[in-house]
Amino acid sequence: MSGSPQIYRASTTAPVNIAVIKxxxxxxxxxxxxxxxxxxxxxxxxxxxxxxxxSASESYSGDDTLILNGEQEDIKSSKRTQACLKHLRxxxxxxxxxxxxxxxxxxxxxxxxxxxxxxTAAGLASSAAGFAALVRAIADLYELPQSPEELSLIARQGSxxxxxxxxGGFVAWRAGTKEDGSDSKAEEVAPASHWPDLRALILVxxxxxxxxxxxxxxxxxxxxxxxxxxxxxxIVPKRLQEIEKAIHDKDFETFGRITMxxxxxxxxxxxxxxxxxxxxxxxxxxxxSAVETANRKAGKIIAAYTFDAxxxxxxxxxxxxxxxxxxxxxxxxxxxxxxxxxxxxxxxxNEFGGLEQKALMTLKTGVSxxxxxxxxxxxxxxxKHLVDEGGKPVSL
Ligand code: DP6
Numbered sequence: 500m501s502g503s504p505q506i507y508r509a510s511t512t513a514p515v516n517i518a519v520i521k522x523x524x525x526x527x528x529x530x531x532x533x534x535x536x537x538x539x540x541x542x543x544x545x546x547x548x549x550x551x552x553x554s555a556s557e558s559y560s561g562d563d564t565l566i567l568n569g570e571q572e573d574i575k576s577s578k579r580t581q582a583c584l585k586h587l588r589x590x591x592x593x594x595x596x597x598x599x600x601x602x603x604x605x606x607x608x609x610x611x612x613x614x615x616x617x618x619t620a621a622g623l624a625s626s627a628a629g630f631a632a633l634v635r636a637i638a639d640l641y642e643l644p645q646s647p648e649e650l651s652l653i654a655r656q657g658s659x660x661x662x663x664x665x666x667g668g669f670v671a672w673r674a675g676t677k678e679d680g681s682d683s684k685a686e687e688v689a690p691a692s693h694w695p696d697l698r699a700l701i702l703v704x705x706x707x708x709x710x711x712x713x714x715x716x717x718x719x720x721x722x723x724x725x726x727x728x729x730x731x732x733x734i735v736p737k738r739l740q741e742i743e744k745a746i747h748d749k750d751f752e753t754f755g756r757i758t759m760x761x762x763x764x765x766x767x768x769x770x771x772x773x774x775x776x777x778x779x780x781x782x783x784x785x786x787x788s789a790v791e792t793a794n795r796k797a798g799k800i801i802a803a804y805t806f807d808a809x810x811x812x813x814x815x816x817x818x819x820x821x822x823x824x825x826x827x828x829x830x831x832x833x834x835x836x837x838x839x840x841x842x843x844x845x846x847x848x849n850e851f852g853g854l855e856q857k858a859l860m861t862l863k864t865g866v867s868x869x870x871x872x873x874x875x876x877x878x879x880x881x882x883k884h885l886v887d888e889g890g891k892p893v894s895l
Pocket of ligand 1: 517518520522537626657658659714806
């Protein structure tokens with residue numbers, strides 16, 4: 500028997516999700532409980548993913564550590580990360596108390612290493628994928644029996660939208676009504692296999708300056724927007740029912756209309772906040788025009804834009820309309836990086852008429868890359884570890 504203590508490891512990849520019914524507002528900032536339910540599409544991990552290794556060993560000492568994209572993160576002062584770690588540890592301690600043969604991993608220092616395959620600064624919901632991967636990897640390390648739904652309660656405390664990244668396909672985050680937040684969790688509405696031809700074209704737009712962080716922005720909205728209460732109370736619950744039916748019926752027209760309406764409603768309450776919050780810019784608006792023009796030419800909704808807390812456009816469409824949506828964008832921006840890979844390579848550029856010159860120029864100068872992706876599955880356990888057998892962080 501060798502003298503060096505064992506290094507326990509578990510690794511996972513987790514996806515990005517992009518909401519079609521937006522979460523914007525907290526009713527409890529400590530437990531991270533939302534003012535309204537939300538619904539998102541999980542995107543393929545081939546294009547966008549967080550990869551995390553959780554490891555524990557008696558040979559580690561001191562505080563838990565997290566290295567994210569090669570940089571040491573300050574997790575000691577991050578209340579949200581601490582809340583996740585505490586919760587996961589207590590679940591492990593429960594298991595250990597019932598089974599004396601289990602190693603006492605709950606007592607050991609954690610060494611966490613994480614890498615995104617996309618730039619964190621691109622504003623692409625990296626915190627959602629990151630916290631989902633962190634929670635999933637530690638749950639696997641601890642061999643916790645909890646379901647993704649139960650784990651979503653923990654990921655929610657890291658970042659609200661992260662709870663939706665623990666599942667694939669279409670995922671709802673039910674706001675819940677309980678004060679302790681025990682019913683505020685994610686739930687799969689339909690798996691990716693239900694509507695596998697759903698595509699997402701992301702136009703990455705460089706922002707001149709960094710926008711208001713979502714946590715702070717939400718608080719400003721909850722405290723000052725006069726339009727927000729109607730959104731929380733009436734508008735979102737009705738839309739959620741309608742879009743869930745559209746998803747079940749694979750009715751893209753209704754799905755697309757509600758997606759665009761809800762994105763606009765979210766940005767409207769941002770603008771209605773004081774001081775007003777602006778996330779979209781001229782490039783975002785040019786992307787909206789391109790989608791509206793494509794829909795007008797098709798005579799029906801074949802493309803739907805949505806924008807999060809930044810200027811990037813995410814355009815949902817079906818595979819059968821790729822030439823009328825992504826093909827058109829490719830003819831405008833053929834030189835942009837990102838057309839290679841999974842879904843982009845086979846897209847034929849398609850000449851586009853009808854978009855006004857100004858919008859065309861704005862897109863040409865303002866979009867820095869595209870990501871051609873589609874709906875995807877839940878986090879995956881993998882055996883590529885970012886911590887080696889000796890416990891040292893490695894980069895792949
Ligand atoms: C606009 O999940 O980043 O992307 O809970 O404060 O971490 P925190 O917020 P976060 O907010 C995401 C907001 C959004 C909409 C959405 O994803 O539903």
